[in-house]
Amino acid sequence: MKRLMKCLAFLCMVMLTPNMAYAALSNSPINWGFKRGVNEQQAQADPQHEQILGKYGGFYKGDANKKVLYLTFDNGYENGYTGQILDVLKKEKVPATFFVTGHYLQSASDLVKRMVKEGHIVGNHSWYHPDLTTNSDADIREELNTVRDKTRELTGQKEMKYIRPPRGVFSERTVKVAKDEGYTHVMWSLAYVDWNVNQQKGEQYAYDSIMKQIHPGAVMLLHTVSKDNADALEKVIKDLKKRGYKFKSLDDFPTKK
DSSP, X not given: OHHHHHHHHHHHHHHHHHHHHHHTXXXXXXXXXXXXXXXXXXXXXXXXXXXXXXXXXXXXXXXTXXXXXXXXXXXXXXOSOHHHHHHHHHHHTOOOEEEEOHHHHHHOHHHHHHHHHTTXXXXXXXXXXXXXXXXXXXXXHHHHHHHHHHHXXXXXXXXXXXXOOGGGEEOHHHHHHHHHTTOEEBOOSBOOSOOOGGGOOOHHHHHHHHHTTOOTTBEEEEETTOHHHHHHHHHHHHHHHHTTOEEOOGGGOTTOO
């Protein structure tokens, strides 16, 4: 009987150890932000936030000495412009990563299939788009892996390696949980308020907002719901190429772990 009790106690410890490890980590929410890049100088995030991100292999910008850009989009819902964006990417031979939610997978499955078919990466933006710091470890895993499994089912994409946390909110705990599930956090070093569909300001505004922040190694965040982005994208890409920039896939990121 004593041996049985010892065995049960040991099993309980084994089962609880991962959750105990996560509980020891800070769950203080970090709302991602940074000092914007100007004059082709890199954006700068809070050093403590950058340290937490980097501790688990995450990143938000690349090499300051190489004119390489990483184009990413967040796809929470479809607003009619993703097809136009995909047309531009195909024409200009530019790879991108699209971070999708469960809603997007269910409501725009044909577009997700097209993304993968045309060589782009589909990344994880969670199923329900919650603040993951309010979720349990088990709920975080379910959020992420449901997106991964549905994407594989729809597109045949075998792996899902990259996550962008909903609302740009994370903690050391949530980053660690995601890392243990095989995900690398990808934040961003260039963005503007493009997601408000009721405050679109025109193609030139989008162009100017992007170009004035551009810098070597930029991880660019755009939203596909923006008409301004869709209309400005081709000119943005062509003009950046003229300035010597190259667009690369996240899979080519030099320091990912």
